[in-house]
Amino acid sequence: MPSLDLRVDRNSPVPLYRQVASGIEAAIHDGRLARGQRLESELALAATLRLSRPTMRQAMDELVRQGLLVRKRGVGTQVVAGPIRRAIDLTSLFDDLTGSGRTPATEVTSFSHGPAAPQIQDTLQLPPRSTVYHVIRLRSVGGEPLSLMENWIAGTIPGITPALLEVNGLYGLLRGAGINLRVASQSIGATTSDARQAGLLGVTPGSALVTMQRTASDDNGRAIETGRHLYRADSYTFDVTLVQR
Amino acid sequence: MPSLDLRVDRNSPVPLYRQVASGIEAAIHDGRLARGQRLESELALAATLRLSRPTMRQAMDELVRQGLLVRKRGVGTQVVAGPIRRAIDLTSLFDDLTGSGRTPATEVTSFSHGPAAPQIQDTLQLPPRSTVYHVIRLRSVGGEPLSLMENWIAGTIPGITPALLEVNGLYGLLRGAGINLRVASQSIGATTSDARQAGLLGVTPGSALVTMQRTASDDNGRAIETGRHLYRADSYTFDVTLVQR
DNA sequence: CAGTGGTCTAGACCACTGC
DNA sequence: CAGTGGTCTAGACCACTGC
Numbered sequence: 017m018p019s020l021d022l023r024v025d026r027n028s029p030v031p032l033y034r035q036v037a038s039g040i041e042a043a044i045h046d047g048r049l050a051r052g053q054r055l056e057s058e059l060a061l062a063a064t065l066r067l068s069r070p071t072m073r074q075a076m077d078e079l080v081r082q083g084l085l086v087r088k089r090g091v092g093t094q095v096v097a098g099p100i101r102r103a104i105d106l107t108s109l110f111d112d113l114t115g116s117g118r119t120p121a122t123e124v125t126s127f128s129h130g131p132a133a134p135q136i137q138d139t140l141q142l143p144p145r146s147t148v149y150h151v152i153r154l155r156s157v158g159g160e161p162l163s164l165m166e167n168w169i170a171g172t173i174p175g176i177t178p179a180l181l182e183v184n185g186l187y188g189l190l191r192g193a194g195i196n197l198r199v200a201s202q203s204i205g206a207t208t209s210d211a212r213q214a215g216l217l218g219v220t221p222g223s224a225l226v227t228m229q230r231t232a233s234d235d236n237g238r239a240i241e242t243g244r245h246l247y248r249a250d251s252y253t254f255d256v257t258l259v260q261r
Numbered sequence: 262m263p264s265l266d267l268r269v270d271r272n273s274p275v276p277l278y279r280q281v282a283s284g285i286e287a288a289i290h291d292g293r294l295a296r297g298q299r300l301e302s303e304l305a306l307a308a309t310l311r312l313s314r315p316t317m318r319q320a321m322d323e324l325v326r327q328g329l330l331v332r333k334r335g336v337g338t339q340v341v342a343g344p345i346r347r348a349i350d351l352t353s354l355f356d357d358l359t360g361s362g363r364t365p366a367t368e369v370t371s372f373s374h375g376p377a378a379p380q381i382q383d384t385l386q387l388p389p390r391s392t393v394y395h396v397i398r399l400r401s402v403g404g405e406p407l408s409l410m411e412n413w414i415a416g417t418i419p420g421i422t423p424a425l426l427e428v429n430g431l432y433g434l435l436r437g438a439g440i441n442l443r444v445a446s447q448s449i450g451a452t453t454s455d456a457r458q459a460g461l462l463g464v465t466p467g468s469a470l471v472t473m474q475r476t477a478s479d480d481n482g483r484a485i486e487t488g489r490h491l492y493r494a495d496s497y498t499f500d501v502t503l504v505q506r
Numbered sequence: 507c508a509g510t511g512g513t514c515t516a517g518a519c520c521a522c523t524g525c
Numbered sequence: 526c527a528g529t530g531g532t533c534t535a536g537a538c539c540a541c542t543g544c
Contacts, residue, residue: 031513051386052482057529068515070315073530081326083444086482089530090523097386098478098485101446106503141296141342199328201346202501206451206469206494224451224469231344237297237331239343249451256447256501258351276532302510313534318511334511335542 036075052097083257103257106200110185118157124178126152136168140239154216161217167243200232204254217248224249281320289340297342328502348502351445355430363402369423371397381413385484399461406462412488445477449499462493469494
């Protein structure tokens with residue numbers, strides 16, 4: 017058993033189980049824990065770190081749900097031997113791109129604020145005579161168009177203007193306005209580009225696009241945003257990690 | 262507060278937290294709990310059901326992770342008001358289709374068992390000179406082709422034959438052989454069909470297809486299966502529910 | 507201020523696996 | 526059989542929210 021050398025800082029504002037989960041995750045990623053390797057038992061790890069077993073287990077639960085660890089009753093816990101892929105988070109494309117060190121550019125090709133069309137009203141479960149923002153944006157990275165995004169946002173939000181949308185992600189602007197998106201339903205499919213889409217995205221008409229329709233709700237459970245995004249299939253995929261329940 | 266009327270059976274082999282989670286989920290789906298409605302507090306619900314708070318919380322955790330409930334510290338827990346969509350599970354397409362009451366038909370268009378190509382060997386992290394099954398299947402539902410699936414499966418498994426693959430899902434056959442797939446990494450994208458694919462799937466060449474590449478590992482953490490699937494974009498999408506961590 | 511969810515403790519009993 | 530993870534109890538203290 018190599019020295020895993022986990023530590024926790026009991027004075028940190030970061031919860032203990034988060035500290036432990038991060039520590040194990042780091043050990044997996046830098047190879048101190050090899051793929052397929054067995055971990056010490058929950059009880060042993062808890063004792064080493066002077067944590068209660070539920071706290072230790074809470075840490076390992078996170079990693080099991082992420083698909084990094086596999087547990088078997090009566091046997092033990094080990095690192096997954098198969099390929100490990102980071103799954104999509106609930107973040108905006110903008111955050112994903114900046115997070116991976118690239119610089120996205122955004123062009124707002126359409127912006128309006130007015131009465132919601134019946135279908136949008138229905139999707140966002142808005143009361144009659146509600147207003148929504150309707151925004152179409154073209155996002156590029158490294159000068160290459162990547163995505164054409166059409167969104168509807170409920171309510172009246174001071175921080176949403178075309179100028180701000182050109183330098184921020186939509187989710188970042190909403191966070192700035194005190195709106196915290198917590199749950200999103202996404203549906204991912206495929207289509208072929210028509211002439212207009214192809215022109216904007218810099219591809220041949222008829223080439224493949226990934227489609228994503230999403231509706232996102234805030235921490236009050238209210239639907240806030242819905243949209244349909246198109247991505248160039250040659251430069252974008254959605255990655256998901258699934259764990260059997 | 263309407264009568265939620267949850268019950269638990271302490272003699273059932275089903276864990277208490279599962280019973281509670283199923284009960285709340287049922288109440289949401291049949292409308293006894295309306296969208297956006299506040300639940301009683303964890304402590305109150307635990308007391309009503311004579312459960313400890315951790316057990317109650319474990320039940321609610323499941324529903325929060327599924328995107329059905331939203332919690333806010335200092336405030337309470339409520340049903341999500343936005344649209345609720347069932348997310349993809351780690352099941353085979355076959356199970357998904359039979360689970361929703363449809364009858365899939367499978368045609369095995371290619372089947373072999375032999376040495377693994379270097380790329381497959383690498384993806385499945387197989388030792389040198391390993392053998393794999395290589396299977397290509399065309400799946401239809403209601404007489405309409407839906408999916409063209411190419412898979413590689415590690416090892417030697419008595420239950421895998423072309424005849425059995427025509428009447429069972431791959432994951433079902435693996436389960437029958439004692440192999441329990443627990444974690445899968447999937448990458449979802451788009452492409453356009455070439456002439457051969459279009460012919461098999463019954464679409465016009467150049468029409469949009471959803472692509473899915475997947476590698477799945479068993480409960481020992483070993484990579485067992487990898488594959489590339491193509492779906493007709495006009496009849497298939499992947500649904501995901503994301504929850505902010 | 508009272509009430510909520512977030513975190514944590516220190517146990518218990520059990521089913522299951524591998525020897 | 527000893528060891529593992531799965532489930533469950535009965536609390537504790539805290540940060541945060543809305544009044």
